[in-house]
Amino acid sequence: MDTHPRTTADRGNASFFGRITASSTHELSNVVAIIRELSGLMGDLLAGAAGNGVVNVEKFQSIVGKIEEQTVRGNTIIKRLNRFAHSADVPVVTVKLNDILTDITDFSRRFAVMKNIELETQLPADSPEIGTNPFLLMRAVFTCIDISISSSDTDARIVIGCEKKDTGAQIYVTGPCINIAEQHSEKNELIDVLMKEINGAFGVESQGTNSQRCLIDIQSLI
């Protein structure tokens, strides 16, 4: 029995969880920092108004609007992070692939932005639903995106999408050409281990000379 890859995958779960959490909390700290400065600015304006008796209503309205924008942004991050935390609650559950791919793309976006790489989703109007382990599936897709990001030059574009198949669904991550076997053997091996866990299959398909697709075929476990 080959226990080594399984051990590697298990150990990596915590690391994956850590990367997602660290990235999200970093973004949240930016939100909090902006709200803090906006509230500080209101305090400055009030201190000025206490001195001269003039309140700039328009300025206050503008600040309130900006605070509202940041709370919406913060709430979106928190809800996404909360869904992610709960993705490990049960081993198998029916999920909408569009939701899973939207969340994991949003999580990956900050890593992509660091290299000025654009991530885009192309999702069907009617999302495929599948019984699977959402945490392991997200980790597999994240690893595919991670491979594409680390293989891309700056200003590249990576497309994440899915489509319904007869007995399940197919997820794709299209990015620049890479030699996955040579350059990313460890990640390749990891995806294979994850595929065994969720009854899926992983492959790479060439898309002309400059790009290729990482493909994940999954069958419903329910």
Added chain:
Amino acid sequence: MAQEKILLVDDEAEFTSVLAERMEARGLQVDIAHSGEEALDKVREKTYDAIILDMLMPGMDGIETLKELRKINPDLQIILLTGYATVEKSVEAVKLGAMDFMEKPADFKKLLEKITEAFNRKMFLVEQRSEEEIQKILKQKGW
């Protein structure tokens, strides 16, 4: 605090905009850069008393930017801002010549105190350089 020249470097446009407004209300002159590359361009054109630099940015990150800024001017007083202050990164930043680092969201009053400290350090370095220059001239001329 009077007319200290500050460069804010952060990719969060809303953050730099509000922080700049609050600083300017207190008499500071503030320029903004939204990337490491933009910060390097500004530092080549103008001198600053303090640079507030975000650790994590697209393209050149804070550490890389810090290294390049110090190559342009080793006397620059740089305060790093970070969303998650890991001890390793912060120690690395100070070793590379950062004056200090603060965790986001930073306390505005403390940030202003650090800017004053940066200004004083810069003035000390300027005076030290001038004194060295005077001593050099005195030796050369033999007065």
